[in-house]
Each structure stands twice: as C-alpha cells, then as structure tokens.
Amino acid sequence: MNLRLYLWQRGTAALLAPLILIHLAVIFYATRQGLTAADILSRTRGSIAWALFYGAFVAAAAIHAAIGLRNILAEWGGLGGRTLAFCAVGFGLALALLGLRAVAAVVLP
C-alpha cells in the first residue's frame, strides 16, 4: 500500500463509520415500527436524500473493500502487477454495480 491507497482507504473508512451507524439505526427503526416493504418504498422512491445517502455508502464501501482485497491478494495470494490491479478494480466495480442496482431499485420512482 502506498500513500494514495492509504488516503483512499482511511478516507472511505471515515465516511463509512457514520453512514453505517445511520444505516443500522434505519434498520432498527424499520423493524421496530413494523414497516412493510410498501411503507419503505413509499418513503424511498423519488427521494434524492436516500439516493445520495446510499449512493455514497455504496461508493465508499466498494472503494474501501477493493483496497482491502487488494492487500489480501498481494500479501497472501502473491499477486502483483496487472493481475492484482485487474482483480482489485474488477471487484470494486462489481460491488459498486451490485450496490447501485440495489439503490436504484428502492429510490427510482
């Protein structure tokens, strides 16, 4: 890991910490209040705030996890060079794609 990857990893971690707490609070709220899927969708559909919140969450998680996986593949898997970059970037993109698809499913009107 170099300084650039370190800054990205620590930066996304700092962003994720409050986002995860809010995410957990939202889960508790939704289950405690017994919200149905329809209730939840009525609140999230068309909401720019929820789109931004979970969009940022997915982006930060994808970057953070990709850098972590890159370290594991380099240190434990012995990968390096292009293969390493390809695996890490591919994993990050896949996470971002899956996450953003899920966000789109709940926020698009």
Add this chain to the structure above:
Amino acid sequence: MAGTAHREPARPDLAVSIWRGDAGGAYADYRVPQRANQTVLDIVTFVQREIDPGLSYRFSCRVGMCGSCAMTVNGRPRWTCRTHVSKVAKNGRLTIGPLANLPVIKDLATDMAPFFQKWQAAKGVFSPSKTRHDAIEPIKPSSPERVAADAGVECINCGVCYAACDTVAWNADYLGPAALNRAWTLVNDVRDTGGKERLRAVSAAGGCHACHTHQSCQQHCPATLNPTASIAGLKRATVQAWLKGEIEP
C-alpha cells in the same frame, strides 16, 4: 558441612537442535551441559568450541550493544547474548535457527544486506544541515521533536523486529520496522535536511502505509523500542505533508 564450597546441583544436559547448512539445510542435535546463568549464545559457543568447530554464527559484544547475535530461539527471534536459557528452554530443549525473513548464508549466519538496503531505501541516513565549521546547534532535550527521536534512537540494528514482522514475510518490498523506526527518528531530528525526500521514500509501495500495526516488532524488540508507534508517526507525518502539498500521494 562447614568449609565445603557451594556446588551447583547436577543438571541434566540440554537437548539442543541447531540449524546447519543454508536454506536447504536441516537441524542437527547436540547435548550441551547446563550451567547456571547460561545464555543461548553460551550454548552456541559451547557447540562450536567443544563439539563442531565448523558451526557458523555471529556475535561481538556479548552485552546487548552490537546487535549481531540475533537468532531464532524456540520459534522466536531473540538477541542470544542476553537471553537466559532458563527463560526459554522448554522441557530441557532448545531449538536454535537463523533469523527469519533473511537469506541464510550458513548455519546461524544470515545475510543482513536486504535489511540494511531497506534502511537506505527508507532514507535512514542523516543529512546534515551544517558543516564542521559551524557552531554546534543546541537541542533542547525536552523539545517534543527530540523526545520523539529519543524514543526510537537506541536501535541496535539486530534485525529481531524484521524477523518478527509478518508483513516483511508477505511483502518483499516492505521496508520493515527497523528502517521505518530509523526514518521516524530522523523526521524528528531538527538538524536533518532530508525530510521531504524521506517522507516520499516511506510513502511509496512497501513504505509505512503497508504496516498492519500488529505490534509483533514492539513485542520482540530487545531494546524495548516501539517501531509500531514510530510507523504510526510516519503515517501521520506523511498525511500532514500531503495536506500541506509538500508531497504527492
């Protein structure tokens, strides 16, 4: 009985296994008489003097100053001249091998070149700001920079931390705890002029940001230094230098 000199109680011999050969070698077994206050280095010396003069190992000062006697003792890296057998022998057995994470030359002697090359790569060399013709710069021992430098400066270059660090084992480029600890003492040396270059050097792949903070180095350092804390200091210093635009990420 009055007048009888104090005698050591008879002890059973130690069963000692010592690495012989290069990386493709094997452990050989020896029996070594036990003595009071015996060190692991005493054991190795006994084997060389009394059993097999072909045994290769390094030592110099025998008092924990020179850093040349480090070996792997019962699985852990240690300075052997100050490690008492009574503290480390398990059921009368000792296994003594060369330091890990370094190429084995022969028996207990490792090639320390990669260790010192990384010391250079981390810019662990003092760059003076003055010449011999200038007056000596007064440094306050209580200044925060000097306190930080003093905390890491007593390194004896023994390589114990380097052998104890998993990240060194996993990442061939990793500069390792000793080199980075040295870099940190120089970052805090107000007389030094190599600051930016050094922060750049420790910010590259294999620099301080590769450290996992698992503190194995601190746990094993015989000089009770804390390279983990020094590396954390480097991480902070590099981020601050980046924020100030002094180094590129």
